[in-house]
Amino acid sequence: MPRSRLRQQRRGSTGRGGADAVATVEQVRAAALALPRTSEHLIRDRVKFRVGRIVYLALSRDETVLGFAFPREERALLIATEPELYLSPEPADERYNWLQLRLAAVSEAELREIVLDAWRMAVPKRVAAEHEAALATALPPGPTLAQLRSAAAVFAGYGAVDAGWERWAAATAAGPDLALPAHREALHRWLNSWGCRLRYPREGEPDLFSEALEGWWNDHAAALPAAGSTLARLTDDQLTALADAYAELAALCVSPSPKRTLGPTAAAKALYALRPAAVMPWDAAIAKHLHGARDGAAFHRHLRCGRAWARAVIAESGLDEGELPSELGRPTVPLAKVLDDYLYVTITAAVPLDPPPAGPVDQ
Known part of the structure; x- marks a missing residue:
């Protein structure tokens, strides 16, 4: 189906002037x-958005008009069909x-489709296909504001x-920096306060936790x-970087006797400590329930869930991401x-809510 016909069909389904809010620059x-x-x-x-050196979106200086990649041969028909929306270049x-x-x-829904189509024109077909495959992996439904x-x-x-x-x-008021021994020690103590039970070094032992964290930080910081950075605005590349960092962090040897690695739960919590507004952590029960695994791929999916859920509740509330925690009764922590x-209340602690959460995810 030609793109112009497809776009017209989408507009017929969403309805201009209906319930959808108009699109914004932030969207x-x-x-x-x-x-x-x-x-x-x-x-x-x-403001322009590029893949490499190829521009596929460009806002006008007053940010009221969006230019986007679109097949030149279909342009005239689309402008003639919907002149109130589309403009000649x-x-x-x-x-x-x-x-x-x-x-x-x-509308915002139409905008997302237009941006996606424009992006497809700027990337290799393989990249677009991989992205489509990732989107096809269904994510579990997220919570409502209530x-x-x-x-x-x-x-x-x-x-x-x-x-x-x-x-x-x-302890890290100027910003977490694991190059600093004091910050590595503070992270060790905080993880243990959150139930991770990471042994402190005995007298005469090397501090493997501190040494391993320093090396990891040098590689990934x-x-x-x-x-x-906030959860709702993470890019796919940032999700991948976090998942890669998580996988290596979880595998760090942090105790000599008995030998143990940092592990999945502590790794997720450590990343949350370092980037609290961007990382939704997990524990073993949450990871198993939602994803059936605790490896890097599962953590990547977990972050995708968090991003989608954050965007959904932001849209439902009409508030900024930074304003939502106060509205929800948790003013001192980020939305992540x-x-x-x-997740802890509904999965780990299995507390029934009113209204109840969505059911388990099909794997």
Whole structure:
């Protein structure tokens, strides 16, 4: 089916002026940065999104018009069919596979489809196929705002649930840096306060935990999402970097006798400590229930779940990601932790909620 016909069919199904809110610049950014190999650039006061050197999205300077990659041979028909939405390219761009649209005239759902189609024109077919295959792996349904609020109330009732976190945050107030021995020691103590039971070195023993963490940090710190990155805005490349870092972190030898590795639960929690707004941690019960495994691929899927769930509750609430925890009764932690609280309450602790959570995932 030609793209123009397909787009027209989509518009008929979503309905302009219906329940969907109009698209925003932030939604353009979120949709683009979720796609593999995409990077954002500011070029001559215009925000553009590229794959390598190929621009496939470009916002106008006033951010009201979005230019995007589109087959040149189908352009005239689409503009004639929907002139209130689509615009001809600027004269300098008419020779390219390019089209423009008014952001105020398109819904978020339509925007995501348009961004995806434009991205497909900029990447090799193999990359697009791999992305489609990943999307085809169904993710479990996430919680609603009501379910998060209910779980947060239960979790808060467990007592001083954030005391250990507050000590870790105070010890690393300038930002976690595992190149510093004091920060590695603080992480060790925080993990143990969260039930990880990692043995401290005896007198005369090497501190394998500290040594292993320092080496891991040297290898992975530069590839981690920047401090302050949030779960809902992680890109696919950032998810991959976190999953790779997790796999190596979990395999670190941190105790000589008996010899033990850091393990999946402590690795996930350590990554959360380092990037709290970006990483939704897990424990053994959560990993088994949702993913049936605790390897790097399962953790990648877990982060994909967290990203999708975060975006869904942000859309449901109409609030920013940073505002949601306060609205849900957990003002001192990020949304990633609120989602983890929900999983702990409903899976690990098996507390029934009202309304109840979604059922188990088909593997």
